[in-house]
Each structure stands twice: as structure tokens, then as C-alpha cells.
Amino acid sequence: MVTVHVEGFREPELPRSGPFALAAKAxxxxxxxxxxxxxxxxVxxxxxxxxxxxxxxxxxxTVTLRLVLAALIxxxxxxxxLRLDRRTYAVIIxxxxxxxxxxxxxxxxxxxIPLGAAVTIEFLGPLAVAVIGSRRWLDGVWALLAAAGVLLLTRVDGGLSVAGVLFAAGAGACWAGYILLTAALGTRTSDGKGLALAMVVGASLALPFGVAEAGTMLLDxxxxxxxxxxxxxxxxxPYSLELEALRKIPPRVFGILMSLEPAVAALAGLVVLHEALHPAQWVAVFCVVLASVGATRTAKPEV
Incomplete structure (x- = not known):
């Protein structure tokens, strides 16, 4: 999963004693x-x-293991x-x-589909949040550039698996909802306790699917x-690194740096998984990166 910071969201404070204090100092x-x-x-x-x-x-x-272990941590x-009001519980759930x-x-x-292609398509979710509702023509240009990039990505070299594209698009839609709910969670909780409970909910959702697919292999x-x-x-x-960074840089700078996610994903897929993208698909990835950087860089500040 990839993390996006939303302006107006109060980032949780990490404990300032023990290992976390040492990590923060480093x-x-x-x-x-x-x-x-x-x-x-x-990530x-x-x-x-x-x-x-x-x-x-x-x-x-695999995703069940990730969410369950992250929730435990x-x-x-x-x-x-667990002493929370109903509205806070609703947001957390x-x-x-x-x-x-x-x-x-x-x-x-x-x-x-390749990791780089999946992240590029998924990135349309947060990009949509950035441009929907805007009346500036420049945001329309960024949206068209991102759409052209994804279209190019899916058409080159025989195209991508339809199932993979649909799953990535669904993940992008969820990512958009995740961004909006992050703001709501920030107004209801002031530290990482809400996130911890939400991670338990996410792990509970994934658990039946993980058990059905992997069974006792999860205990290997x-x-x-x-x-x-x-x-x-x-x-x-990444959660710890990003929180420390957000204490020192404006959210907009953070958002621009996060726009590099599709390119980094493509590189990780190439180096770790040996998933080589076609040259035109690299062009498509950078179209989405450029669109995200542009939309973030030119966005009007929150008031």
C-alpha cells in the first residue's frame, strides 16, 4: 500500500522514548x-x-500477513x-x-501485471482527488496527460491483462477514498491509535480471503x-520515515516527492522482479508522474 498526506490532517506523534526516540534522532x-x-x-x-x-x-x-502483522505492531x-464515540468508530471502520x-x-x-504498471494505474486515484472539482484549465491538462499515459501503458506491446488493469483501477478508487477518510480520521484522532484500530479492521477484512487461499501455509x-x-x-x-519528514517540510513538497511512486515502482519491478517495461510504457509512467507533479505543484493551498 502507498501513503498520501492530506493537508489539514494532523499527523500522529510517535512515542518519544525507547526505540522510537533513537529512530527519530537518527x-x-x-x-x-x-x-x-x-x-x-x-514501499x-x-x-x-x-x-x-x-x-x-x-x-x-500475502496481504493478510502484511495487514495482520502490521496491525499487531x-x-x-x-x-x-476502545472508549470512543460512535462517529469516531464509524470513521475508523x-x-x-x-x-x-x-x-x-x-x-x-x-x-x-507488472508492479510499475499497477502502481501507475492505481495512482489515478489520488490524482483524481487532486483535480476533481477544480475549474482551472491547467488541471484539465494534467488529467488528460495522465489519461493518455494510462492509455499508452495498456495498449503497448500487446497490452496488459484486463483483470490486472481492473484490479489496479479498483485499488486506485479505494486509494481516493482512503485519502478522503484520512482527513476524517485526522479530525477524530490525534495520534496513531485510530490507525492501529483501523489496521485491525483492514486485517479482519483480508483474513477470510487469506485463509481461504493459503490455509495453514500462513503459519509456516x-x-x-x-x-x-x-x-x-x-x-x-515508510510510515515512520514519512511522519518524520512531514514535521520538517510542507505537505505540498511531500506530495510532489510522492508523485515519484510510479517510476520507483517500475524500477523496483525491474531490479527485484526483472519485470522489464517496453520503452513506450516507460513514457506512459513518466506521463502520469509529470501529471501528478503538475497537479500537486499548481494546486491552490488549503485554507
């Missing part, structure tokens, strides 16, 4: 843009590692209280369901170790 010596890029690389390497685990646990089994770190569905759909997408020591690596690379490490 992160403090790294320039914030480097922290964001390291987080992006970590995509985690996705590449997860895809290699599909042969043992399947796509649903967050519960231990934040120790959330909605956020968790979207989070779980987004991951299930994305892992099914990379099962059928090798699979558990690989799943823990995916949880760390895709959730715990």
Missing part, C-alpha cells in the same frame, strides 16, 4: 526529501518482495483505547475497510518471516 540527521524518497523505495521494495511470496501464500495470503506501539480493500485489490493487480515459519519483512518494508518503515 532520522533527524537525514534531509527530509531523502526520508520521503527512502519511504517510497521501501515498492516491500511490494516486490510480497509478489515473490505469492508462490507460497498467494496474493490474498501498531497495537503494541500505540495501545489504543470505514477507513479500515477501504485500507483492506485497497491492499487486496492492489496485490491481485500485481499478480496479473518461512512465510511468517517473509510476511514480517513485507509488513516492515511496506508499513512500519
Amino acid at each position: 532520522f533527524g540527521a537525514i534531509p527530509p526529501p531523502a526520508l520521503v524518497l527512502l519511504g517510497v523505495v521501501s 515498492q521494495i516491500g511490494a516486490a518482495v510480497a509478489k515473490q511470496l505469492f508462490t507460497l501464500a498467494g496474493a490474498a495470503g 501498531l497495537l503494541v506501539v500505540w495501545r489504543p483505547s 470505514g477507513y479500515g475497510l477501504v485500507l483492506g480493500a485497497m491492499n487486496l485489490l492492489f496485490y491481485q493487480a500485481i499478480k496479473h 515459519p518461512v512465510v511468517l518471516i517473509a510476511g514480517a519483512a513485507v509488513a516492515l518494508l511496506s508499513s512500519v518503515i
Whole structure:
């Protein structure tokens, strides 16, 4: 899964004692843009590692391991209280369901199509959030550029699997909902406790699919170790890096750096999975990256 910061969202404060204090001190010596890029690389390497685990646990089994283990880590770190009002519970449940569905759909997408292609198509979700409702002609240009990029991506070299494209598009729609619900979660909770509970909801959604596909293989020591690596690379490490970076740079700068996700995903797919994209597909990836950078860079500031 990929993380997007929304202006107006209060990023949670990490505990300032123990291992987290040491980590924060170490992160403090790294320039914030480097922290964001390291987080992006970590997410995509985690996705590449997860895809290699599909042969043992399947796509649903792998995402179940990731979400369950990430939920356990967050519960231990934040120790959330269950004394919440109904509206807060509604936001947490909605956020968790979207989070779980987004991951299930994305892992099914990379099962059928290259990682770089899946992330590029999925990225239309947050891009749509950035441009929908805008009346500026320039945002229409960014939308058309992104659409042209995805069209080129799916038409080159025999095209992509229809199932993979649909799964990636579904993940993108969930990502758009995830962004909107992130703002709601930020107004209802002031730290990572809401996220921890939402992760439990997402893990609960994925669990039946994972058990049905992988069964007892989910308890295999090798699979558990690989799943823990995916949880760390895709959730715990980038989450910590991005939070530290957001304390030092404006959200818009963060958004521009996050726009590099499709290109980094394509590189991770090439290096880790040996998924070579056609030259025209690389052009398509960079069309979407450029559209995202443009939409983020020229967006009007929130008031």
C-alpha cells in the first residue's frame, strides 16, 4: 500500500522514548526529501518482495500477513483505547475497510501485471482527488496527460491483462477514498491509535480471503518471516520515515516527492522482479508522474 498526506490532517506523534526516540534522532540527521524518497523505495521494495511470496501464500495470503502483522505492531506501539464515540468508530471502520480493500485489490493487480504498471494505474486515484472539482484549465491538462499515459501503458506491446488493469483501477478508487477518510480520521484522532484500530479492521477484512487461499501455509515459519519483512518494508518503515519528514517540510513538497511512486515502482519491478517495461510504457509512467507533479505543484493551498 502507498501513503498520501492530506493537508489539514494532523499527523500522529510517535512515542518519544525507547526505540522510537533513537529512530527519530537518527532520522533527524537525514534531509527530509531523502526520508520521503527512502519511504517510497521501501514501499515498492516491500511490494516486490510480497509478489515473490505469492508462490507460497498467494496474493490474498500475502496481504493478510502484511495487514495482520502490521496491525499487531501498531497495537503494541500505540495501545489504543476502545472508549470512543460512535462517529469516531464509524470513521475508523470505514477507513479500515477501504485500507483492506485497497491492499487486496492492489496485490491481485500485481499478480496479473507488472508492479510499475499497477502502481501507475492505481495512482489515478489520488490524482483524481487532486483535480476533481477544480475549474482551472491547467488541471484539465494534467488529467488528460495522465489519461493518455494510462492509455499508452495498456495498449503497448500487446497490452496488459484486463483483470490486472481492473484490479489496479479498483485499488486506485479505494486509494481516493482512503485519502478522503484520512482527513476524517485526522479530525477524530490525534495520534496513531485510530490507525492501529483501523489496521485491525483492514486485517479482519483480508483474513477470510487469506485463509481461504493459503490455509495453514500462513503459519509456516518461512512465510511468517517473509510476511514480517513485507509488513516492515511496506508499513512500519515508510510510515515512520514519512511522519518524520512531514514535521520538517510542507505537505505540498511531500506530495510532489510522492508523485515519484510510479517510476520507483517500475524500477523496483525491474531490479527485484526483472519485470522489464517496453520503452513506450516507460513514457506512459513518466506521463502520469509529470501529471501528478503538475497537479500537486499548481494546486491552490488549503485554507
